Amino acid sequence: MLEYIYQAVGLLIIVFSVQTFLDKSNSKRIGTGLFWLIYGSSLCLGKVLPDWLVGIMIIVLTLLVTFKLMGSSNNRQFDVKLRRESSEKLKNKLFLPALVIPIITIFWSKFTGTSTLIGLGISFFIALLIALFITKGKASQSVNEGRRLIDSIGWAVILPQFLVALGYLFGEAGVGETVSQIVKEMVPQNNTFAYVLCYTFGMALFTVIMGNAFAAFAVITTGIAIPLLIVEQSGNPAIIGVIGMLSGYCGTLMTPMARNFNIVPATLLELKNKYQIIHMQLLPAFCMLSINTCLIYFLAF
Template sequence: MILHVDYLYWLAGAALLLVAAYTLADTTHPRRYGSAAFWGLFGLLFLAGDWLPAELSGIIVLAIVLLAGLGRLGSGHHVALPALRLQDSLQKLGRKVFLPSLLVPLLTVALSLAVKDMKLAGAPLFDPKNVTLLALGVSCLASFALACRLTRETPAQGMRETHRLLDCMGWAVLLPQMLAVLGLLFADAGAGKAVAHMATGYLALDTRWVAVLAYVLGMALLTMIMGNAFAAFPVMTAGIGIPFLLGMHHGDAAVMAAIGMFSGYCGTLMTPMAANFNIVPVALLELPDKNAVIKAQVPTALLLLAVNAALMNWLMFR
């Protein structure tokens, strides 16, 4: 294969180590050493997790938890871009400012469909087991490049902004990984079978569009309850996705995964359980209404959920 999922992990690990280096170099940071250790250990797991002994990886995870739990993280001083420069950039961009964000889901779905059977010199272009994840990674890189092109900023400025955001969000950045593990625990405990039992008892899942709606809406609702689509995905996929969409209706797994996760993200936009997305920004912006972000996102989330259902019913069974 040409592109392996490990490349994405190594890239994420390198970015986190760079954030740790930025933090360590900031002599005004109130929690410089603790924060640098937190991001450095987190990055080390991405870079070398496959080669580290399981016991050592567990010790690193415990160290990360202790650093966060003992309050050794903090936000440093960050130099903002001049206000006039920001205002001038926004006026020039107009609605183009949304293009990098929109590119990520659109390109992810397109690549998931286009490259799953594509080969170069007889080898698969993407790792067949991780087509959707690789498509998402390539889409994020393309979005980053587009953002740099539109704003005429350098990748170095993008990394400085990455450092600033991670520094402000702190341990909440780890919530997706923690909730993904929680989702796997639920799946291993038989939650997927329970979902399948309940769904077959009340829904006609042998009808294709009913199964699609059950999966899409279930992803959104379970995400709202659990706080993250990574936690909902293994449960809904084990309960409805694999046995009905793939097994009974013979759909495309890559499309199911891509649009299913996107449907879960719609639920993320509508729940306070997704603290890192919906509660932390309220605190950072010092908004008087703690649900202001959620209220602003609900119309978009509902519209996207309807579009996702239509796209899945069309693209998954072509």
């Protein structure tokens, strides 16, 4: 069933690509349409495509972005007055589709024991039906709005997948072991607080570099948390793992690499300074990181 979810998403993205190819207001519609066509095809046919072909598709996606062959449509205007009237009429009903998604996803995961992603895909479909019922909108309108949103975000929408894959490659290449050796050489032996400090700030630093806490978690937890905090110092793995991931999220607040969290919202809000969100988040992120360090030290040992 999970494969069907991927295929459904892929088909939707292919529809976006067709709309882009036909959009004459986009001066870079060929490159943009090709990007989404390749990406959608990889989701639909990933199970049957040979690995070497998928690799070539990824290289083509990278080249399209590198040579700036992607652009957005200039025909994305909407009636602000109509939307304001609609929001005043529907009021809190607008939140119902958004609330349905996490509720159904959690129940699916809890009572079926299958992949959470399946529940997430099903919940999105149900939320769409509810949204159409509440707003009396057309299914085609949801597709158009979806394309407008993905057009605004651009290639950054697939950045998390790239970064998670990068974290996996780092783990397979033994980067975690190298980090562990560096920490052992720099930190006095059996200094628990120094190990914790290296772990929490290491998670944040790697997240700043890679843009994704999940990618950093695979490297830093393997290199520092497991051998030095859990095995050597007998720390509580649940506390260390959960708060360690939260430390990675502190790094997410500090980096432009996390485009979908920091740069994309600035673009959608049309802020003059695209780094303004990061500037506002730096101090709270550093405070949270310091608190996380203390929490692990006092609760896990």
